[in-house]
Amino acid sequence: MAASASPAAAAPPPPFARALSSSTSRLFALPLPLHPTRHKSPRIAIRAPIATRSSLISDPAAAAAAAAAAAELGFDAVSEAELREKGFMGMRKTKLVCTLGPACGSAEALERLARGGMGVARLNMCHGSRDWHRGAIRALKRLNREKGFCVSVMMDTEGSQLLMADHGGVSSLKIEDGSEWLFTTEKFEGSRPFTIQVNFEGFSEGIVVGDELVIDGGMVTFEVVEKVGNDLRCKCTDSGLLLPRAKLSFWRDGVLVERNFGLPTLSTKDWADIEFGISEGVDFIAVSLVKDVDDIKHLKNYLARRSLDSIKVIAKIESLDSLKNLKEIVGASDGVMVARGDLGVQVPLEQIPAIQREITLLCRQLNKPVIVASQLLESMVEYPTPTRAEVADVSEAVRQYADALMLSAESAVGAFAEKSLSVLRMACGRMELWNREENQQKLLSQHQLAVSLPDRISEQICISAVEMANNLGVDAIFVYTKHGHMASLLSSNRPNPPIFAFTDNANARKSMNLYWGVIPIQLPLLDDMEENIKQTFNLMKSRNTVKPGDLVLVVSDSDLHGPFPAPSVFQSVQVRTIP
Incomplete structure (x- = not known):
């Protein structure tokens, strides 16, 4: 009755308003005070430095114990600490x-x-x-x-590419408006007043007085006021900070001066x-x-x-x-x-x-x-x-x-x-x-890449696995892979739960550090998938990173069976409850 008494209450809120109402306490809990006036714009205040956050292992003895335990599982200590603190969905x-x-x-x-x-x-x-x-x-x-x-x-x-030198060991140079600087290819030790070394002899070829010299995409801007042999004398028109080995580009009438030096x-x-x-x-x-x-x-x-x-x-x-x-x-x-x-x-x-x-x-x-x-x-x-x-x-x-x-x-x-x-x-x-x-994941489109039947099967299994994981609300996805291919396919579909990728390949583990949502874990894998599942369940239970009743979607990769698996050996998807 209360709902029918108010037409406004019966109407669903617009998506953004719904996001605010449902997520405000989590998304906007961090206070946003204005910063003191030394900044031109307000800045976000950070409550605590990184070293004081509870997700870190600060005690040396605890850190050593965590490292030893993580080594047994091949689970990196930081991901393990994050999982303990925040749970699966908080990773x-x-x-x-x-x-x-x-x-x-x-x-x-x-x-x-x-x-x-x-x-x-x-x-x-x-x-x-x-x-x-x-x-x-x-x-x-x-x-x-x-x-x-x-x-x-x-x-x-x-x-x-055209680069400046390292300022003779100085970490940065403050360039003021109106100051004039000589850009030269002459080699010298240390630093000289108002002089900047450039790494390429022909850097001034085709450059004329009046051209604009832009440093690091606009951190500092100069105007070319004189050509001195192969060098350029330039006047600062937009002040800023020059970092060592900054990149140079030239512009004329608002257009980049493109020059092909024939460099590889x-x-x-x-x-x-x-x-x-x-x-x-x-x-x-x-x-x-x-x-x-x-x-x-x-x-x-x-x-x-x-x-x-x-x-x-x-x-x-x-x-x-x-x-x-x-x-x-x-x-x-x-x-x-x-x-x-x-x-x-x-x-x-x-x-x-x-x-x-x-x-x-x-x-x-x-x-x-x-x-x-x-x-x-x-x-x-x-x-x-x-x-x-x-x-x-x-x-x-x-x-x-x-x-x-x-x-x-x-x-x-x-x-x-x-x-x-x-x-x-x-x-x-x-x-x-x-x-x-x-539920932004629902808006992501799927594109078929594979041509061969086995590769198409891999793609479709991963697409289906991610949809199943999201619909069932599983706690995690476990994938067993030698080279990381199935983990990458799962990652590209951006599932809600984290992906734990188990591999016995150290190189694959390192490469998976760039895959969205993938936590790579190294441990010995067997040809017997059931034994792999039991092994990982037991090891993670022993570390208290999973508990009985957790729901896990398990994906196996055919590359576990060797570089040339039989045509009948394909991937599988299972939903398991941690015993």
Whole structure:
């Protein structure tokens, strides 16, 4: 009777109002006070630094015990702690990538990032020496062994591009409006007043007085006022902060000055860096300045000839050429990075959001992990709190179901590396909750990729498994896989419950660190699927990560039966209750 007395009450609220009413306490519980006036815009306040959060294992003895237990199961200590604290549905699905640098180079800082949710550590070969990167890689591998982490390593090639030098060891330069600077190719040690070294002899070819020099996509802008031989004297027209090894581009009358120096995508230095990465056991190689599919095929064929297929190749989309050949590049790669900073140099800024959405959707359709990168929390390089616009940007990437989000300068050289990661983690969790409560997964379209019958069966089984998992409200999906293929197919359908991917392949475990919603766990697998199920149930029960009565959807992969299974051996789907 009460409902019929009020027509307004009988009418269903609009979707957004319904989201507010049903999720307000969870989505908007964090207070949003205005920041002191040193900022131009309000920023989100963070209640506690990352090290004080209960999801972390801060006690050394407890951490050692957790690491030993996790090692037995092959379950990384951070995911296990998150599962214990938040339960299955509270586990974060979006993966977090952190760029390493001086701000987080120590073993202690790396451990704090790993405990804070870093699943992939990126090494930018534009910066630092190989000795520095070698030390970082070995420190990470040691942390993985001793602390029970599972952090993968991604090496990012420099590419053939115009770059500034490292300012003679200075971490950054503050450029003021009206100041004049000489950009030169002359080699010298240390630093000189108002002088910046450039890495390529012919950088000034075709440039005229009046052209605009843009640094790092607009961080600082100059006007060319004089050509001095092969050098350029430039006047700052838009002040800002210059970071070491920043990228240069020239504009004329609002149009990018395109010059083809005939440089290969992978330079001689890049190939030397790749050899270094191979020798140190990196898990991913991100290729900068990809122009077409041949750039990706060249590196993948090289790795295949050396039986290094376990190293996955990530294509960085950061140029007009890469956009023109987008589908072919995505199809040939093992994953994609949307490098919005460099992309914004060649594409009008207002087009970047739509391009990001298009790339993210295409990657999901082609079953390739996608990383959204560049300037996610850029203000946190200097300030302890982000702008609300930055948090909204992060949330939009999560809403688009990007597999991973990446911190660049925020973690590499920022004053608040760990706090940046904490903000990123919290923003992801909030938006994932909204996606789940609004059932956004229902809106995702499905696209058939496979041609052969076995591959088509795999696709359809995973599509059906995800629909079944969502409709039944299972607590988790367990998938048993040797190479991670079934886990990736399940991930691309973005199920509500987390995906626990059991594998006996260490390389597959590391590669799955980029798959949305997948928690890779390494342990010995048998040909007998029933024994695998019993083994994992018992091990996880012994760690109190599952309990009797939990509902689990189990998916098996035919690749467990060897590289060439019999035609009659296909995948299976079961719904099990933990005994």
